[in-house]
Amino acid sequence: MSSSAPSSFSSSVKRVAVVGTGVIGASWVAYFLAHGLDVNATDPSPGAEQRVREAVAQHWPTLERFGLVAGASLDRLRFHDSLEDAVSVADFVQENGPERMDFKIDLFRRMDAAAPPDTILASSSSGLAISGVQSGCAHPQRVVLGHPFNPPHLIPLVEVIGGEQTSADTIERTMAFYAAIGKRPIHVKREVKGHIANRLQAALWREAFHLVNEGVASVADIDTAIAHGPGLRWAVMGPFMNLHLSGGAGGIAHVLAHLGGPIEDWWKDLGAPLMTDALKQKVAEGVAEELGTRRTSDLESARDTLLLNLIRAKAASGKLD
Numbered sequence: 001m002s003s004s005a006p007s008s009f010s011s012s013v014k015r016v017a018v019v020g021t022g023v024i025g026a027s028w029v030a031y032f033l034a035h036g037l038d039v040n041a042t043d044p045s046p047g048a049e050q051r052v053r054e055a056v057a058q059h060w061p062t063l064e065r066f067g068l069v070a071g072a073s074l075d076r077l078r079f080h081d082s083l084e085d086a087v088s089v090a091d092f093v094q095e096n097g098p099e100r101m102d103f104k105i106d107l108f109r110r111m112d113a114a115a116p117p118d119t120i121l122a123s124s125s126s127g128l129a130i131s132g133v134q135s136g137c138a139h140p141q142r143v144v145l146g147h148p149f150n151p152p153h154l155i156p157l158v159e160v161i162g163g164e165q166t167s168a169d170t171i172e173r174t175m176a177f178y179a180a181i182g183k184r185p186i187h188v189k190r191e192v193k194g195h196i197a198n199r200l201q202a203a204l205w206r207e208a209f210h211l212v213n214e215g216v217a218s219v220a221d222i223d224t225a226i227a228h229g230p231g232l233r234w235a236v237m238g239p240f241m242n243l244h245l246s247g248g249a250g251g252i253a254h255v256l257a258h259l260g261g262p263i264e265d266w267w268k269d270l271g272a273p274l275m276t277d278a279l280k281q282k283v284a285e286g287v288a289e290e291l292g293t294r295r296t297s298d299l300e301s302a303r304d305t306l307l308l309n310l311i312r313a314k315a316a317s318g319k320l321d
Contacts (some may be wrong), residue, residue, distance in 0.1 A: 014038060017090035019083060019111065021048055024124050024152060026055035031153040032094075035181045036069035036078045036112065037302045042086035049079040059153050062304055066312075068239035071142035072293055083107075084114040091116075092177060094146065101132050108143060109136040120174055122146035129191045131163035133270055144174050146185075154307050156184040159195045196238060210271025212286065213279050219286025235282075235310060236320060 015038040017030045029052060032039050041052055056074065067252045082148050087093050093115060097107050104123065111121050112262065121143045123133055134143035145161040171187060178185040178303035188195055194202060204226075211217050217225070235241050240252065247255035273279060291299075314320050 007247075011180065013039060013091040013180075014153045015092075017093045017115075019086065019093060019107070020058065020096035020098075021052035021055075022096060022123075023055075024148065024150060025094075026052045027152040028094050028096065028124070028148065028151070029058065030059035030063060032181070033074060033076055034063040034068050034072050034153070036071040038078070038088040039180075040078050040080055040090055042080045042083050044083075045079075048271045052079070053077070059151075062308060066307060072095050074174060080285075083110060084182070085309065087111050087115040087119070090119055093119060093121045094124060099125060099127060101128055104133045105136040109138075112137040112139055112143070117143075120144060120170055122174060124148055124152075128196055129163065130161055130166065131191060132305070134163045134165055138153050140171050143186075144170050144271055145195075146174060146178065146302070148183075149197055151304075156182065156302060156311070157197060158183045158185045159188050159197065161188040161195060163191065163193060178297055191281045199239040199314060207270050208257065209275070209279060209283065211229070212283055213273045214271065221292040223290060234312070236239070 016032045017040040018025050018032065019042055021029060021041050021043040025041070029041055030041050033056065041049075041237040043049075043052065045051075050314075054091070056077065060074065070120060093111060095107065095111070099103060104125065108121060108123070113119060119142070121137075123143075123145050124147055125133065125145060126147060130143060130145040133145075134140035137143055142164070143163060144166050145159070145163075147158040147161070149155040159179070160171060160174050162168075175187060177187045186196070192199065208222050211222060212219055230242075238246070243255050244252040247253070250257075
């Protein structure tokens with residue numbers, strides 16, 4: 001394959017099939033449309049077409065503020081009752097079905113049989129190993145995981161992971177396609193439960209639940225500690241770059257020389273709570289108290305506006321990855 005192949009492939013993707021149009025799938029539909037692509041959507045659930053069109057319409061004003069690609073239009077969405085019809089003319093497939101291995105194996109087997117031979121079949125799965133998903137396909141080399149971070153129409157991250165039979169060419173082309181439409185793809189080099197971002201989240205959730213369970217802090221105080229503390233820095237740079245900057249002229253080497261021991265000591269003291277009914281109730285009650293009279297929809301709208309402004313500001317700075 002020549003070095004120009006990835007960009008050539010990404011520019012040749014004109015029509016994307018989105019299989020499964022729930023929360024994640026509908027968000028993907030909106031994003032692909034905003035980037036000037038034709039979208040074939042399909043979902044067997046009753047009323048799915050109406051729901052996905054309503055969801056895309058809801059996302060569209062935010063995407064307009066981002067800036068639409070020339071040719072972007074809601075009219076480029078086609079809904080198909082048949083899975084096979086949806087993928088049969090697609091250049092790229094983004095699957096968002098239920099998180100059940102038996103279901104996905106059969107779904108990908110059907111898509112593999114119906115899609116053109118050069119079409120990449122990508123799954124949004126947040127936890128399943130793509131090696132299992134591709135196991136029933138006649139052409140497993142073109143099956144890959146393209147896991148977005150919710151909501152996909154706003155958050156740039158996509159984790160790209162190959163299975164045991166995924167080709168290097170498929171990884172390369174998938175990375176190129178996502179990058180071409182404004183995503184920030186990363187290549188996860190080995191299959192692990194939860195991939196990368198969800199594992200990092202899980203580590204934080206584990207200690208957050210532990211602190212609530214032990215009565216160290218309230219749900220609201222933990223949210224405040226992150227949202228008005230390290231979360232502000234994490235939104236700008238990742239954990240390693242933040243550590244580097246905190247070391248002054250000596251950088252991360254200075255930090256690790258002085259705080260390596262204490263950090264290791266903190267690790268040893270971290271909790272390992274069990275998700276008991278009592279803990280679930282305690283956290284749910286804490287969230288309800290923190291939410292108060294505010295509506296979830298209002299919080300989502302405010303979150304999306306701030307995310308939009310942050311992403312714009314990071315891009316405009318030209319100094320932050």
